[in-house]
Amino acid sequence: MDMKTLATYDRDAADYAQEWESQPAGEDLRDTVRKFFTQGPTIDVGCGSGRDAAWLNANGYPTVGVDASKGLLLQAHEMHPELSLFQSALPELVGVKEQSFENVLCETVIMHLPIDLIEPSVQKLLRLLKSQGILYLSWRVTEEEDKRDERGRLYAAFDERIVINGLAGAQLLMDEKIVSQSSGKIIRRIVVRKN
Structure with a gap:
């Protein structure tokens, strides 16, 4: 992860967690999960406050949450x-066993990565899945050049073919752009099945 972004999440973890927890996961995300995910072991990569992992866990998808931010994980544990x-x-996702999940959720995370880490990260997400497992991947679309918000978080501007290349060999089930209800920003959402 971009180190400045990680430092921001660690420093302001309580604020971010409170903000995310005050907004339930969008119905569009929940509907997509219900449509494509199968009951079974699930991982939320970039779980933040744990909001989505808790919803998944309570709705029949036994979920493990992983995040780069120690501060956010402390909030999630609480x-x-x-x-x-x-x-x-x-x-790398050190400590996460490959081919051990039916479902992987990675909601608005990869845009915080330096561009050279995006494709290997997408490939790693696929390797976490069992055969026929489902990956839900989304990111905020940033046009033209990288941007940082007022707190210093990176929003990488990258050619979306980087993600498509990382998903090579997987079956595309959904590919859409939506406008986020909470931020008003464009979000690209992809669902694939691992062959």
Whole structure:
């Protein structure tokens, strides 16, 4: 992960967690999960406050949450003590066993990565899946050049073919752009099945 972004999440973890927890996951995300995910082991990569992992866990998808930010994980442990959570970062995801999940959720994470880490991160997400497993991947679309918000978080501007290349060999089930209800920004959402 971009180190300045990680430092921001660690420093302001309580603020981010409170903000995310005050907004339930969008119905569009929940509908997509219900449509494509199968019951079984699930991982939320970039789980933040644990909001989505807790919803998944409570709805029949036994979920492990992983995040690069120690500060966010402390908030997640406090808010969702029932969850199994640990610290690790893309693209390595040290401590996460490959081919052990039916579902992978990676919601608005990869745009915080330096461009050279995006494709290997997407490839790693696919390797976490069992055969026929489902990956939900989304990111905020940034046009023209990288941007940082007022707190210093990176929003990488990258050619979306980087992601498509990283998904080579997987079956595309959904590919769409939506406008985020919370931020008003364009979000690209992709769902694939691992062959």
